[in-house]
Amino acid sequence: MNLLKPLAEGPIDIIGDIHGEIDALQALLDRLGYSASGSHPQGRRLVFIGDLVDRGPDSPGVIQHVRELVENHGAELILGNHELNLLVDDIKDGSGWFFDERFEQDCENYAPFSRTPESERMDVREFLSRQPVALHRNDIRIVHAAWTSNAINAISKLPLGTVVEAYFEWEERTRRQADAEGVYERYLDAKEKWAKQLEDESDPPPFLDAIADYEAMQQTFNPLKTLTSGVEKRSEEAFFAGHRWRYSDRINWWMTYSDKVPVVIGHYWRLLEKQEAFRTPRYTRLFSNIHPLAWHGKQHNVFCIDYSVGARWRDRKAKQPIETSRFRLAALRWPENRVVFDHGFEAYTK
Numbered sequence: 001m002n003l004l005k006p007l008a009e010g011p012i013d014i015i016g017d018i019h020g021e022i023d024a025l026q027a028l029l030d031r032l033g034y035s036a037s038g039s040h041p042q043g044r045r046l047v048f049i050g051d052l053v054d055r056g057p058d059s060p061g062v063i064q065h066v067r068e069l070v071e072n073h074g075a076e077l078i079l080g081n082h083e084l085n086l087l088v089d090d091i092k093d094g095s096g097w098f099f100d101e102r103f104e105q106d107c108e109n110y111a112p113f114s115r116t117p118e119s120e121r122m123d124v125r126e127f128l129s130r131q132p133v134a135l136h137r138n139d140i141r142i143v144h145a146a147w148t149s150n151a152i153n154a155i156s157k158l159p160l161g162t163v164v165e166a167y168f169e170w171e172e173r174t175r176r177q178a179d180a181e182g183v184y185e186r187y188l189d190a191k192e193k194w195a196k197q198l199e200d201e202s203d204p205p206p207f208l209d210a211i212a213d214y215e216a217m218q219q220t221f222n223p224l225k226t227l228t229s230g231v232e233k234r235s236e237e238a239f240f241a242g243h244r245w246r247y248s249d250r251i252n253w254w255m256t257y258s259d260k261v262p263v264v265i266g267h268y269w270r271l272l273e274k275q276e277a278f279r280t281p282r283y284t285r286l287f288s289n290i291h292p293l294a295w296h297g298k299q300h301n302v303f304c305i306d307y308s309v310g311a312r313w314r315d316r317k318a319k320q321p322i323e324t325s326r327f328r329l330a331a332l333r334w335p336e337n338r339v340v341f342d343h344g345f346e347a348y349t350k
Contacts, residue, residue, distance in 0.1 A: 001132070001159070001160045002132070002155070002156060002157055002158055002159055002160060003132050003133045003134070003155040003156070003158045003159075003160065003162070003163060003166075004132065004133065004134050004135075004136065004152060004155055004156040005076075005132035005134070005135050005136075005160070006135070006136065006137060007047070007076065007135040007136060007137040007140065007142065008045070008074075008137075009137065010043065010044070010045060011042065011043070011044045011045075011333070011334065011335065011336070012044065012045050012046070012047050012140075012333075012334050013032050013044055013045070013046050013047070013331045013332070013333050013334075013340075014047045014049055014142060014264050014305055014331060014332045014334060015028065015046060015047065015048050015049060015305075015329070015330075015331045016049055016266050016305040016306045016307060016309070016329060016330050016331070017049065017050065017051035017080065017266045017267065017306045017309065017310055018048070018051065018052050018053075018056070018062050018066075018309065018310075018329060019051055019052070019053065019054055019055050019056045019059075019082070019094075019309060019310030019312075020052070020053055020054060020055060020056020020057060020058055020059035020061075020062055020097070020113065021056040021057070021058075021062070021309045021310070021312055021329060022056070022057065022058040022061045022062050022065070023322075024309050024312070024328075024329040024342040025062060025065065025329060025342075027329075027342040027343070028329050028330070028331060028340065028341070028342040029046075031340050031341075031342065031344060031346075032044075032331055032333075032340055034046070037072075037073070038068065038069045038072060038073035038075070039073060044333075045073075045074050045075060045076070046069055046073075046075040046076070047075070047076045047077075047078075047135065047142060048066055048070075048075065048076065048077040048078070049078060049080065049142060049144055049264070049265070049266040049305060049306075050077070050078050050079050050080025050081070050082070050083060050144040050228065050266060050267075051080035051081065051082045051083070051144065051266060051267065051306075051310065052066055052077075052080070052082070052083065053082050053083065053086065053095070053097070053098070054082045054092075054093075054094035054095050054097070054310075055093075055094035055109075055110055055310055055313050056110075056113070056309075056310070056312070056313065057110075057112065057113045057114065057316075058113065058114045059097045059098070059113070059114070059116075060097060060114050060115070060116045060120075060124075061114060063124060063127070063128075067127050070131075076132075076135060077131050078131060078132055078133055078134060078135060078142060078143065078144060079128065079131050079132070079133050079144065079163065079228060080144040080145075080228055080266060080267065081144065081145065081225075081228040081229045081267070082094075082095075083128050083131070083228075084163070084167065084224060084225075084228050086098060086124075086125070086128065087125060087128055087129055087163065087164050087167075088164060088167050088168065092244075093105075093106070093199075093243040093244065094106060094109075094110060094243075096110070096113070096115075097113050097114060097115050097116060098115070098116050098121065098124070103115070105199075109243070109313055109317060110313050129161060129163060129164060130160055130161055131160070131163075132160060133155055133163065133224065133227050133228065134147070134152060134155070134227060136261075138261070139261070139262070139335065140261065140262055140263075140264065140334055140335075141261050141262065141263045141264070142263070142264050142265075143227055143263065143265060144227065144228045144265065144266050144267050145226075145227060145228050145229050145230035145265055145266070145267040145268070146226055146227060146229075146230045146231050146253045146265070147227075147257065147263045147265070147302075148226055148227075148231065148253060150223065150226075151223035151224075151226040151227050152223075152227070154223035155223055155224065155227065163224065166224060167222065167224050170221060170222040170223065170224065170225075171218070171222060173221055173222075174217055174218055174221040174222055177217065177221060178213075178214055178217055183210060183213050183214050183217065184214065186209075186210035187210040187211055187213070187214035189210070190208045190210045190211050191211065194208060197245070198244050198245050199243055199244050199245075201240045201243075204238060204240070204245055205238075205245060207237070207238050207247065208238075208245075208247055209247075211247050212234045212235065212247030212248055213234065215232070215246075215247060215248040216232060216233055216234045216248045219231065219232040219248065228267075229267070230250050230251075230253060230267060230268070231250070231251050231253040232248040232249060232250055232251065233248060233249060233251055234247065234248055234249075235247055235248055235249035250268070250286065252286050252296075252297075254296055254297030254298065254302040255297060255298050256298060257297050257298055257299065257301075257302060258298060258299065259299075260299065260301070261301070262295070262301040262302070262303065263297075263301065263302045263303070264302075264303050264304075264305055264332055264334075265302065265303070265304050265305070265306075266304065266305055266306040267304070267306055268286055268287070268304045268306055269306060269308045269310075269311070270287050270292065270304045270305075270306055270307050270308060271287070271292065271307065271308055271326060271327075272292050272293075272307050272326070272328055272330075272341065272345070273292070273326050287304070291350050293339060293347055293348075293349050293350050294349065294350040295349060295350070303332060303349065305330055305331070305332045305339070307327070307328040307329065307330045307341070308326075308327045308328070309327050309328055309329040309342070310327070311327045312325055312327040314327070315327065323343070328341045328342055328343060329341070329342040330342070332349070336348075337349045
């Protein structure tokens with residue numbers, strides 16, 4: 001098996017980004033009709049689109065439950081950018097459940113949250129490192145963030161278990177290219193000089209060209225970043241998202257996707273209901289003119305199943321009831337083309 005893995009025939013339920021929200025996952029599996037052991041009376045199977053972890057109250061519990069489903073009930077899991085970050089020790093906001101270096105910082109927004117004991121961390125890494133990056137069959141393609149032919153071709157023949165090795169090989173190529181263009185040293189200097197302000201929304205650094213240039217290069221040269229984090233370009237202005245200042249911005253790659261096979265993705269922070277009284281995550285602007293249940297893209301055959309449950313920590317921090325949250329976990333039932341949400345709402349896609 002390779003990092004691009006064939007998907008077996010039969011009806012499936014594609015689960016969006018979970019981000020440690022164990023209660024939402026359990027509620028959704030109940031809505032979908034799965035037993036406590038993970039079986040389904042109609043023989044359906046689960047596909048998890050990645051980003052199981054970070055920011056939510058129980059990332060270890062989500063991984064444990066998904067692992068049981070994968071190993072015992074034929075469920076599939078592909079890697080998202082948050083799993084890739086864990087595997088390559090790219091320690092970022094919300095990963096304090098796993099990395100000691102983030103624990104104190106993450107307590108401000110995400111506490112209380114369960115942690116993985118140090119004795120169990122290698123086991124988590126081993127499980128995640130064996131997972132594919134994309135799934136495909138004649139009627140559907142599944143990837144966390146972006147399906148581009150160049151990136152898919154680059155990983156299609158790489159065996160399962162080589163994702164970390166491949167990632168660092170492509171990162172080294174990127175670094176050499178950045179070195180040749182004089183970007184890499186300026187990037188490291190900027191990250192060190194502005195380390196504190198880069199995570200302080202109230203005290204922004206100046207626009208950091210070196211970070212903008214290098215991060216855009218990473219997305220271009222590393223196919224694993226493209227597939228799990230999407231296509232990005234240098235932004236015109238800095239913006240604060242994911243608790244850090246950013247200088248490269250996501251773009252709607254699906255407007256250039258011309259293949260006939262539908263693609264299901266996560267990653268992009270869609271919303272089922274917009275409520276003006278609440279702050280809207282910046283990334284949802286990619287769907288500002290798209291119906292919440294519509295397929296999108298050049299061929300209207302790309303569907304994002306991430307309905308922003310990863311932002312539910314905002315409700316807890318504001319002491320808002322979870323029952324009325326606009327941040328939801330959803331599944332796309334295929335081939336029925338029906339979306340099911342953790343709070344019980346169901347509808348066919350448009």
